[in-house]
Amino acid sequence: QLPLVESGGGLVQPGGSQRLSCAASGFNLDYYSIGWFRQAPGKAREGVSCISREDGRPYYVGSVKGRFTMSRDNAKNTLYLQMNSLKPEDTAVYYCARKKRFSASDYQLGLNYDYWGQGTQVTVSS
Numbered sequence: 575q576l577p578l579v580e581s582g583g584g585l586v587q588p589g590g591s592q593r594l595s596c597a598a599s600g601f602n603l604d605y606y607s608i609g610w611f612r613q614a615p616g617k618a619r620e621g622v623s624c625i626s627r628e629d630g631r632p633y634y635v636g637s638v639k640g641r642f643t644m645s646r647d648n649a650k651n652t653l654y655l656q657m658n659s660l661k662p663e664d665t666a667v668y669y670c671a672r673k674k675r676f677s678a679s680d681y682q683l684g685l686n687y688d689y690w691g692q693g694t695q696v697t698v699s700s
Contacts, residue, residue: 575599575600576599576691576692577598577599577600577601577672577689578596578597578598578670578671578672578689578690578691579596579597579599579691579692580594580595580596580597580668580669580670580691580692580693580694581594581595581597581694582594582595582694583667583668583694583695583696583697584695584696584697585697585699586660586696586697586698587660587698587699587700588660588661588662588698588699588700589659589660590660590698591656591657591658591659591660592657592660592696593654593655593656593657594610594654594655594657594668594670594694594696595652595653595654596608596610596652596653596654596655596670596691597650597651597652598651598652598653598672599651601672602651603646603648603651603652603653603672604627604648605627606627606672606673606674607624607625607626607627607628607672607673607674607675607676607681608624608625608653608670608671608672609621609622609623609624609625609670609671609672609673609681609682609684609687610622610623610624610642610644610655610668610669610670611668611669611670611671611684612664612666612667612668612669612696613666613667613669613693614663614665614666614667617666619669619684620635620666620682621635621681621682621683621684622634622635622638622642622655622668622682623635623638623642623644623655624644624676624681624682625644625646625653626676626678626681627674627676628676632644633678633681635682638657638664641657641658641659641660642655642656642657642658643655643656643658644656653670655668655670657696660696660698661698662698662699663698664696664698665696665697665698665699666695666696667693667694667695667696668693668694668695668696669690669691669692669693670690670691671684671687671689671690671691672687672688672689673686673687673688674686674688
C-alpha cells in the first residue's frame with residue numbers, strides 16, 4: 575500500500591471549487607508535516623501549502639492564500655485541500671508529500687520530503 579494517495583481531482587469551471595484528499599497509510603499524519611505541490615505541463619513543480627507538524631498550522635503560498643484551505647480528519651488519517659475560486663492557472667497535477675522537519679521559509683521548495691503521492695489531475699476550464 576502506498577504511503578500517500580491523492581484523490582479528488584477532475585474538471586472544474588473557473589470560479590468553481592474542488593476538494594482534494596491525501597490519504598495516509600502505514601504512518602500517523604500527526605507525526606509529519608504534509609505539503610501540497612502542483613506541477614503544470616512544461617512548468618516546474620510549485621509548492622502550494624503545508625501543514626506544520628510542529629504547530630499544526632497550515633501555511634500557504636501567496637498565489638493560493640485566501641482561496642485554498644488545508645484541513646485534516648484524524649480519524650481517517652487524511653488531509654484535505656479545499657480549493658475555491660479556481661482559476662485556469664491552477665490547472666496542474668497536485669501531489670501531497672510528507673517531511674519530518676518543517677520550516678516556514680522553505681516548505682514550498684520540496685526539499686527533504688521523503689514520500690510523495692502519485693498525484694491527481696485538476697483541470698480548470700470552461
